[in-house]
Amino acid sequence: MDTAVICQSVLLADELALVRDGLAAICQSSKQYRIVAQCSDGQAAWEQIQLLKPDVAILDLGLTELSTMDLITRVRHAQLPTRIIVIASRLERTMLVEALRQGADGYVLKSCPADQLLAALQHVAVGGVYLSPALHIDDFSSSRMRRNSADPLQLLSTREYQVFTLLVDGVRAKEIASRLELSPKTVDTHRASLMRKLKIHDVAGLVKFAINRKLTPVA
Numbered sequence: 001m002d003t004a005v006i007c008q009s010v011l012l013a014d015e016l017a018l019v020r021d022g023l024a025a026i027c028q029s030s031k032q033y034r035i036v037a038q039c040s041d042g043q044a045a046w047e048q049i050q051l052l053k054p055d056v057a058i059l060d061l062g063l064t065e066l067s068t069m070d071l072i073t074r075v076r077h078a079q080l081p082t083r084i085i086v087i088a089s090r091l092e093r094t095m096l097v098e099a100l101r102q103g104a105d106g107y108v109l110k111s112c113p114a115d116q117l118l119a120a121l122q123h124v125a126v127g128g129v130y131l132s133p134a135l136h137i138d139d140f141s142s143s144r145m146r147r148n149s150a151d152p153l154q155l156l157s158t159r160e161y162q163v164f165t166l167l168v169d170g171v172r173a174k175e176i177a178s179r180l181e182l183s184p185k186t187v188d189t190h191r192a193s194l195m196r197k198l199k200i201h202d203v204a205g206l207v208k209f210a211i212n213r214k215l216t217p218v219a
Helices: 019-028 040-052 067-075 093-102 114-125 158-168 174-181 185-198 203-212
Strands: 009-013 031-040 054-059 083-088 105-108
Touching: 009 019, 009 083, 019 031, 019 114, 019 174, 040 054, 040 067, 040 105, 054 067, 054 174, 067 083, 067 093, 083 093, 093 158, 093 174, 105 114, 114 203, 158 174, 158 185, 158 203, 174 203, 185 203
Parallel strands: 009 031, 009 054, 054 083, 083 105
Antiparallel strands: none
């Protein structure tokens, strides 16, 4: 049976216009989807989702103004019908699990070929869940979806993991506070907490930890 859904409305949210344009071109190439909005941050995406109620929203993992996780939570709490696909530039296993917990329907790497994004759109449009094949779905079995104290990354809260990834990317605390709409003091609290949980005492150690866990950007 053909699972293609014709004329699904799609909202795109990514900070970079070039990325949004590329996503739009992929969606429109199939002639099964129409782009109803393009947004550069999470707050704008939230406003447009409420207004337009698109069938699918494709959200960058690193949205600012309103974080992607908070946006997913709002959409689900509001019981909006929009299906959500998260796109990310790298393998962020903890964030993938958290996104699924919050109610995301798909998680796709930006390094994947265009046909995988179209496959994700088809899967989520008919009620399925889609993960990029590169994520190795067996790694995310139900047993691993539960927080496991044997893996220190699983001890981090969503906010702590967001702070962790930004620190690893070289973003300063003041900029992290601005991106996540937190006070500098709150960022410092999250940083101290995540370092304690990971038993790491400086940013250089966090970077080394991320490299060893293959959490650095996908080439």
